[in-house]
Amino acid sequence: MKDLERISNPFNDDKVIASCSIFGAMSLEGRKFSGKDIIRAIANMRDRGNGQGGGFAVYGIYPEYEDLYALQIMFQSRAAKDDTESFLKEYFSIAHSEEIPHREPKNISNPPLVWRYFVEPKRMEQRDLSDDDYVVEKVMIINTRIEDAFVFSSGKDMGVFKGVGYPEDIGYYFCLDEYEGYLWTAHGRFPTNTQGWWGGAHPFSILDWTVVHNGEISSYGINKRFLEMYGYYCTMHTDTEVVAYAIDLLMRKHRLPIEIVAKIFAAPLWEEIERMPEKERRLYTTLREVYGSLLLNGPFTIIIAHRGEMIGLGDRVRLRPLTAGVKDDMLYLSSEEAAIRLICPDLEKAWIPKGGEPIVGRLGASEVIHKKYEIGIA
Amino acid sequence: MKSFLLPEFLVERDENRCIQCKVCITQCGFETHYFDEELGRVMHKEERCVGCQRCAVFCPTNALIIRPHPWNLRPHANWTKERYYDLTKQAETGGVILVGSGTDKPHRIYWDHIVLNASQVTNPSIDPLREPMELRTYLGSKPDALEIKDGELETELPPQVKLETPILFSALSFGAISYQAQESLARAAKEVGILFNTGEGGLPQSLKEYGKYAIVQCASGRFGVDLDYLENSAMIEIKIGQGAKPGIGGHLPGEKVSEIVSRTRMIPKGTDAISPAPQHDIYSIEDLSTLIYALKEATNYKKPVAVKIAAVHNSAAIATGIVRAGADVVVLDGLRGGTGAAPKIIRDNVGIPIELAIAAVDTRLREEGIRNRASVIAAGGIRCSADVIKAIALGADAVYIGTAALVAMGCTLCQKCYTGICNWGICTQDPKLAKRLNPDITTERLVNLVKAWSNEIKEMLGGMGINSVESLRGNRLQLRGIGLADWELKVLGIKGAGE
Ligand code: SF4
Numbered sequence A: 001m002k003d004l005e006r007i008s009n010p011f012n013d014d015k016v017i018a019s020c021s022i023f024g025a026m027s028l029e030g031r032k033f034s035g036k037d038i039i040r041a042i043a044n045m046r047d048r049g050n051g052q053g054g055g056f057a058v059y060g061i062y063p064e065y066e067d068l069y070a071l072q073i074m075f076q077s078r079a080a081k082d083d084t085e086s087f088l089k090e091y092f093s094i095a096h097s098e099e100i101p102h103r104e105p106k107n108i109s110n111p112p113l114v115w116r117y118f119v120e121p122k123r124m125e126q127r128d129l130s131d132d133d134y135v136v137e138k139v140m141i142i143n144t145r146i147e148d149a150f151v152f153s154s155g156k157d158m159g160v161f162k163g164v165g166y167p168e169d170i171g172y173y174f175c176l177d178e179y180e181g182y183l184w185t186a187h188g189r190f191p192t193n194t195q196g197w198w199g200g201a202h203p204f205s206i207l208d209w210t211v212v213h214n215g216e217i218s219s220y221g222i223n224k225r226f227l228e229m230y231g232y233y234c235t236m237h238t239d240t241e242v243v244a245y246a247i248d249l250l251m252r253k254h255r256l257p258i259e260i261v262a263k264i265f266a267a268p269l270w271e272e273i274e275r276m277p278e279k280e281r282r283l284y285t286t287l288r289e290v291y292g293s294l295l296l297n298g299p300f301t302i303i304i305a306h307r308g309e310m311i312g313l314g315d316r317v318r319l320r321p322l323t324a325g326v327k328d329d330m331l332y333l334s335s336e337e338a339a340i341r342l343i344c345p346d347l348e349k350a351w352i353p354k355g356g357e358p359i360v361g362r363l364g365a366s367e368v369i370h371k372k373y374e375i376g377i378a
Numbered sequence B: 001m002k003s004f005l006l007p008e009f010l011v012e013r014d015e016n017r018c019i020q021c022k023v024c025i026t027q028c029g030f031e032t033h034y035f036d037e038e039l040g041r042v043m044h045k046e047e048r049c050v051g052c053q054r055c056a057v058f059c060p061t062n063a064l065i066i067r068p069h070p071w072n073l074r075p076h077a078n079w080t081k082e083r084y085y086d087l088t089k090q091a092e093t094g095g096v097i098l099v100g101s102g103t104d105k106p107h108r109i110y111w112d113h114i115v116l117n118a119s120q121v122t123n124p125s126i127d128p129l130r131e132p133m134e135l136r137t138y139l140g141s142k143p144d145a146l147e148i149k150d151g152e153l154e155t156e157l158p159p160q161v162k163l164e165t166p167i168l169f170s171a172l173s174f175g176a177i178s179y180q181a182q183e184s185l186a187r188a189a190k191e192v193g194i195l196f197n198t199g200e201g202g203l204p205q206s207l208k209e210y211g212k213y214a215i216v217q218c219a220s221g222r223f224g225v226d227l228d229y230l231e232n233s234a235m236i237e238i239k240i241g242q243g244a245k246p247g248i249g250g251h252l253p254g255e256k257v258s259e260i261v262s263r264t265r266m267i268p269k270g271t272d273a274i275s276p277a278p279q280h281d282i283y284s285i286e287d288l289s290t291l292i293y294a295l296k297e298a299t300n301y302k303k304p305v306a307v308k309i310a311a312v313h314n315s316a317a318i319a320t321g322i323v324r325a326g327a328d329v330v331v332l333d334g335l336r337g338g339t340g341a342a343p344k345i346i347r348d349n350v351g352i353p354i355e356l357a358i359a360a361v362d363t364r365l366r367e368e369g370i371r372n373r374a375s376v377i378a379a380g381g382i383r384c385s386a387d388v389i390k391a392i393a394l395g396a397d398a399v400y401i402g403t404a405a406l407v408a409m410g411c412t413l414c415q416k417c418y419t420g421i422c423n424w425g426i427c428t429q430d431p432k433l434a435k436r437l438n439p440d441i442t443t444e445r446l447v448n449l450v451k452a453w454s455n456e457i458k459e460m461l462g463g464m465g466i467n468s469v470e471s472l473r474g475n476r477l478q479l480r481g482i483g484l485a486d487w488e489l490k491v492l493g494i495k496g497a498g499e
């Protein structure tokens, strides 16, 4: 068993403390656009990072393999690749595999080998496990058992590209300006704890869920212990990992809608709940009673994404920045408004969401957003 | 038989200050002070004094100093004064030495070896005077997941009880304590939005209106238990054991069974109220389950049922059994917990410290994936708000305070609760003594205590950058140990300071 904590969190701290820049852009009509602007936007917030981590998640990039899980895996040795591939062959049918194209590294050192595999689970075992659960289980095995291999992402029609360096250099390295997707998120990192491991950069991902995060979660200790009861082990000791697993638990397993999940992560205050009408009061009281251990306490903003959806959320007392912007079918989320304006100078509306209020962008829901935030209504 | 023992306390009266007002004579229920007609002044028999300080506090001229008798035996590390004293007393009486209150032995107090975290730079600390800070806590069994369809909550939760702050008054039974003391606890609980516990003494008819704030106990003697009692409550607690006397029952002497105690406990006046050591219908975990469900059936599944055990070696395994048996709340009562009466040898030697028990139980329930199914209340040895917050960070949902509440009422820890004489009016049925406790004032003292602690808890939470107590519960990363061995850190599940 390899100890991920030793790689991603070499000082064995409880968690990696980081502050960061985050950015997200989505076409609510599913229109695809290149990563060029995303790289510019995140680069504009360079001061919020320190070159210790940058990354991107992009959705809609593999239409030809839409129904297959795209496993993007990094290897730090040839042996890791061989071991992983024989493991993959045993449990999956591999439709296609290739090294992820990249340029000569600029300002980054020792990039690992990164490959992608388009796969389908080989279901020999008669267990009543969903395909998703099957993939999660195998990803956990690769991450924790195969030395020098780590899965960046494992969803369909999406991919995570990340590494140690400033995000613009990572984007350049992976040629992200040449990809087109309808939803992009990006991250630039400022860990207080230097670490040189590509797997430790954001976005964190399981299946097609990705999370970029800015903040420190003081409730980490209990969030982690709560998730352990449901079989999630936070091996890397970063608070973002907790968010990714909590989302998987609540949204995929417990089938709760994002609006509810947001109210678990950033619960309304009791005094607010007290003022709600009876039915809502009961709902929100129950949510806090049952999921209180997943309240994310402390300063944070996160952008969560999965196929067809992008969600921005800040802590309930708004201790970390988040700005939202809308222009036509485009929804932007960013640590700083300037980054949005850089790539979309004529925004229809830019605003700072309330603490704990999720900004949800859904495919086909452009009108919904316009209506909800009274955009373009003369 | 001539006793070879010297008095435990010295009564020193400053004759220059004494104005012969005789207040001390009326204040001391042990009849230590008396007026010597021949000498024409107040004198005392110190062998009667238990050191409760009542007379000294009430002496208008501060003429009295009560202090431990120096007893100049040759010092001996093995044969301490206490060993000598107890042994001699037993040689003279042939009896089991009884005592009240919690153990005074220096068992390791882990609270004093645990320190808390605070935010610096990467996470702002929060000022509770300016920002919201939430202590509200719900006790009861929680499901592992909620079902919500189209914004509608489909899951019905088992009964929950609300606490405005994670503190409850521990079991103090009427009979052991005075009516005035119970009334004060009930009123204070109502005022601050918490609960008090009837102990096994039932709830007097005249305090029925406080049922909503009462945890009603169902103990081995079943005193005062009827349907009315169970239904008029916030929660029901099955008492299996008590931290001060694990494995031991209770004995309320007939002298304390007054008219109203007899009516409340439903036993004849003047008879001894004996609680057997075990509950005689519970010899196994299946039997416990039967009682849990009998109580739930009786109350239409409207009340959470708690099971209270003394913290002992295998508490973790027992607690999982209790949760699987259907309890909504597990109460752990530690080695340093108080009592109205217990054999001293048991009080001082049986059980384990509550800190270790909380950690072991919380860890085990999580390992078994059943921590959501029950709340955990920690009792026995909570002395200040820092103890409360540490207990919660170790994994408790809330804490019981017993001795702390008594001290707030006036108790000076003289440990003579079992005598029926309590100069502070708390642990007595003597109407003259009991009426010293004015429920208006005592309620205020209790309310003040809970408020003060809650405010301190808010300050400490704010310092950690946490604004809701549920983010601290079980969050052991906020704790560090000092001066603890590896095994202790391991059991507590915390790192050492600097790690
Ligand atoms: S209360 Fe004080 S002043 Fe009064 S008789 Fe006693 S010792 Fe003297």
Ligand code: SF4
Pocket: B011, B027, B028, B029, B030, B031, B032, B033, B048, B049, B050, B051, B052, B053, B054, B055, B056, B066, B423
């Ligand atoms: S028992 Fe209490 S009241 Fe009586 S003499 Fe001693 S200290 Fe004073």
